[in-house]
Amino acid sequence: MLDRSVIRLVWFFSVGPVWLAPATLTSAQSPADQHVKVELISEQDAIVPHSKIWVGIRFDLQDEWHTYWVNPGDSGEPPRIEWELPLGFQAGAIQWPYPVRLSTPPFVDFGYEHQVLLIAAVQPSQALREGVSQRIEARVHYLVCRDVCIPGQKQLELTLPVKSRAVAGSDVQLFEATRRRLPQPAPESWKISAASLGDDFVLNLIIGGSAGAPQFFPSEEEQIENAAPQTATTIPGGFRLHLKKSKHLLKPLSRLRGVLVVGSGKAYRVDVPVLPSSRNVHAQS
Amino acid sequence: MKQNLWWGLLVALLLTCSISAFAQQKVGDQAPEFQATDSNGQTHKLSEYRGKFVVLEWHNNGCPYTRKHYESGNMQRLQKEWTARGVIWFTVISSAPGQQGFVTAQQENDYLKQMNGAPTAALLDPQGDVGRLYSAKTTPHMFVINPTGVLIYDGAIDSKATTDQADIATATNYVSQALEEAMAGKPVTTPTSRPYGCSVKYAH
Numbered sequence: 001m002l003d004r005s006v007i008r009l010v011w012f013f014s015v016g017p018v019w020l021a022p023a024t025l026t027s028a029q030s031p032a033d034q035h036v037k038v039e040l041i042s043e044q045d046a047i048v049p050h051s052k053i054w055v056g057i058r059f060d061l062q063d064e065w066h067t068y069w070v071n072p073g074d075s076g077e078p079p080r081i082e083w084e085l086p087l088g089f090q091a092g093a094i095q096w097p098y099p100v101r102l103s104t105p106p107f108v109d110f111g112y113e114h115q116v117l118l119i120a121a122v123q124p125s126q127a128l129r130e131g132v133s134q135r136i137e138a139r140v141h142y143l144v145c146r147d148v149c150i151p152g153q154k155q156l157e158l159t160l161p162v163k164s165r166a167v168a169g170s171d172v173q174l175f176e177a178t179r180r181r182l183p184q185p186a187p188e189s190w191k192i193s194a195a196s197l198g199d200d201f202v203l204n205l206i207i208g209g210s211a212g213a214p215q216f217f218p219s220e221e222e223q224i225e226n227a228a229p230q231t232a233t234t235i236p237g238g239f240r241l242h243l244k245k246s247k248h249l250l251k252p253l254s255r256l257r258g259v260l261v262v263g264s265g266k267a268y269r270v271d272v273p274v275l276p277s278s279r280n281v282h283a284q285s
Numbered sequence: 286m287k288q289n290l291w292w293g294l295l296v297a298l299l300l301t302c303s304i305s306a307f308a309q310q311k312v313g314d315q316a317p318e319f320q321a322t323d324s325n326g327q328t329h330k331l332s333e334y335r336g337k338f339v340v341l342e343w344h345n346n347g348c349p350y351t352r353k354h355y356e357s358g359n360m361q362r363l364q365k366e367w368t369a370r371g372v373i374w375f376t377v378i379s380s381a382p383g384q385q386g387f388v389t390a391q392q393e394n395d396y397l398k399q400m401n402g403a404p405t406a407a408l409l410d411p412q413g414d415v416g417r418l419y420s421a422k423t424t425p426h427m428f429v430i431n432p433t434g435v436l437i438y439d440g441a442i443d444s445k446a447t448t449d450q451a452d453i454a455t456a457t458n459y460v461s462q463a464l465e466e467a468m469a470g471k472p473v474t475t476p477t478s479r480p481y482g483c484s485v486k487y488a489h
Contacts, residue, residue, distance in 0.1 A: 222477065
């Protein structure tokens with residue numbers, strides 16, 4: 001009798017833990033991890049009281065995999081970030097670098113390949129004093145796709161000391177490069193207007209010259225046919241982009257908002273009223 | 286003269302290409318007539334169902350957005366509820382052979398049994414003909430056609446474009462909304478929305 005009990009006990013302690021182990025091993029991993037690495041990074045090495053600090057979510061994607069812009073286009077989903085900050089801290093809006101067109105005919109999505117950093121400014125609490133380190137957390141939901149799509153979720157954290165002075169961190173150049181890819185207000189000298197013209201919207205850009213291979217990325221879904229080619233025609237002082245209307249657009253559009261990217265890799269914010277068709281517009285085409 | 290002939294042929298070719306490309310029917314237009322074979326070998330034509338509401342549900346069983354609605358039981362609930370109320374519900378699979386979501390008739394029947402799916406039928410569209418006819422972009426992408434053959438809804442299944450099952454309960458289901466409103470003789474509040482999901486895996 002004693003022998004059997006001992007045998008059972010020994011069996012339980014040797015086999016039991018093996019059942020438990022696999023669950024804890026896989027809890028931190030997800031299928032998306034094979035194709036993207038997601039990290040929370042900061043521009044500088046410390047938080048300085050009363051100064052904002054730029055942080056970012058960095059996505060490093062395997063070749064051929066991509067993730068999405070704020071307007072993902074025909075399919076896909078943009079990353080969502082939920083900040084968990086110390087008391088009194090506030091995070092600003094995510095700044096989206098301009099995307100690229102991701103074409104899987106007959107569709108076009110808008111997003112990022114290889115690497116993207118989504119940055120936000122964090123304003124520390126007014127009461128913050130030097131001394132106690134602060135932890136910034138972010139829960140990130142994202143979708144990475146190639147020919148198939150894999151959703152992922154990560155809980156990220158970053159602990160930073162609080163000091164009277166901070167120095168640039170090791171990722172500062174990535175932050176600077178990212179800022180160069182953020183859409184800027186259009187130059188004062190530019191005249192931008194939009195009009196409805198049959199099945200298209202036309203975006204007129206009087207910029208005092210030409211712009212190599214302009215591309216327009218709409219901020220909002222269901223306004224433009226994402227996959228339609230955007231033909232550019234020359235007009236006095238600039239060019240006109242023809243943007244095919246989405247067949248999901250059932251009412252006239254009052255404003256056209258988006259990002260214009262010109263050949264040199266500069267991006268500009270566009271936010272203009274859409275004028276109804278007029279004879280002037282027809283005469284020019 | 287010969288040059289004109291070549292130009293003529295080129296224009297004709299371009300026209301043909303654009304016609305066989307994605308259709309541009311809008312909500313409010315007659316829904317395009319289609320013919321397709323289901324997973325039991327039966328053929329169906331849209332016109333056979335004149336006099337009934339018809340729902341088209343684009344499907345890919347590997348896509349995380351489709352899985353959201355199937356693993357939660359949401360899609361099956363909708364299929365049961367609406368077919369019980371006389372709606373014809375077609376699941377449509379336009380994935381090309383070798384692409385995610387492609388299924389043989391047997392595989393689709395096994396899947397429906399396993400998932401307790403309750404569509405009227407599962408239409409197998411590996412050539413993508415029905416998909417292209419409707420410009421189906423994502424899985425899921427939902428269309429609702431009224432008894433006179435008019436397209437009354439084209440878009441997402443609901444208002445929360447995520448892969449998270451927890452979002453289903455608090456989302457507005459646009460398909461149910463369109464069917465309820467149309468059945469009550471009311472205008473459809475949300476006739477279009479951006480369909481969300483994975484791209485339909487047409488042949489390249």
